[in-house]
Amino acid sequence: MESENQMGTIEFLLLGLSQDPELQPVLFGLFLPIYLLTLLGNLLIILAVHSDPHLHTPMYFFLCNLSFTDINFISTTVPKMLINTQRQSKTISYTGCLTQVCFVLVFAGVENFLLAAMAYDHYVAICHPLRYSVIMNPHLCILLILLSLSISILDALLHSLMVLRLSFCTDLEIPHFFCELDQVLKLSCSATLTNNILFYLASGILSAFPLLGIIYSYIKIVSSILRMYSAAGRHKAFSTCGSHLSVVSLFYGTGFGVYISSAVTDSSTNTAAASLMYTVVPQMLNPFIYSLRNSDMKEALRNLIIKLLFW
Secondary structure (H helix, E strand, C coil), X not given: CCCECCHHHCEEXXXXXXXXXXXXXXXXXXXXXXXXXXXXXXXXXXXXXXXXXXXXXXHHHHHHHHHHHHHHHHHHHHHHXXXXXXXXXXXXXXXXXXXXXXXXXXXXXXXXXXXXXHHHHHHHHHXXXXXXXXXXXXXXXXXXXXXXXXXXXXXXXXXXXXXXXXXXXXXXXXXXXXXXXXXXHHCECCXXXXXXXXXXXXXXXXXXHHHXXXXXXXXXXXXXXXXXXXHHHHHHHHHHHHHHHHHHHHHHHHHHXXXXXXXXXXXXXXXXHHHHHHHCHHHHHHHHHHHHHCHHHHXXXXXXXXXXXXX
């Protein structure tokens, strides 16, 4: 097949979740409310934390950043999918596809590190309560955010630059609703061994270290909770960690599901559906998990809604 090396002439075709024309309005009607609900839920979390001085703590600072990341993460993929369901053409330019790959990697990486930072925050709050304000000072919180963002951007740029060196052929159909890196690599006419090694190595390292940090934090947390004499103290500690554990399970569970699905099945539909689980579902459910399981957040949201209604 003839290779195309000029950026301006290459276009990818996003096949989406289904190629059936009759299902396109159904998909649009399903994912538009999901997208709007995700935006609204995460925006309310940010506004609630900002409007309530009692929530100006490291835990809610990280939660605001998580909500902001979720808004950007879902906005990287779903709007293009919604547009494609209403168009005859489902093409995306080479530049647009590479940009989408880059931003998906950035926001997935930031979310990964943020969950680890939140686990560390819980660990300090429960295991070292008297030193909490000293350890979790504003400088450390901002440093953790900047470090998460920097590592994620460097990782995304590295992968994007590695893709730039590849040549692509004329058959550029992606069986997905967005440009996922491993799917883009499969379409290359060039040798992609280096890209694949880099992809799996970076994914493994950047996922393993935060996950190990989370596991270590919770081992220490559980050990500390079990030594508490007060039943009320144990209940409060578990309820504090419950929301975060739910979000961690959802994010890593769906993420690992994608790789397991791609490894055991050749079905493009199943792989696309699995990718949907980690790029859409956690971002939609995170605000509900934190607002329903957290009494302080429920109170802040209630006050915010009252202010908005009577403003």
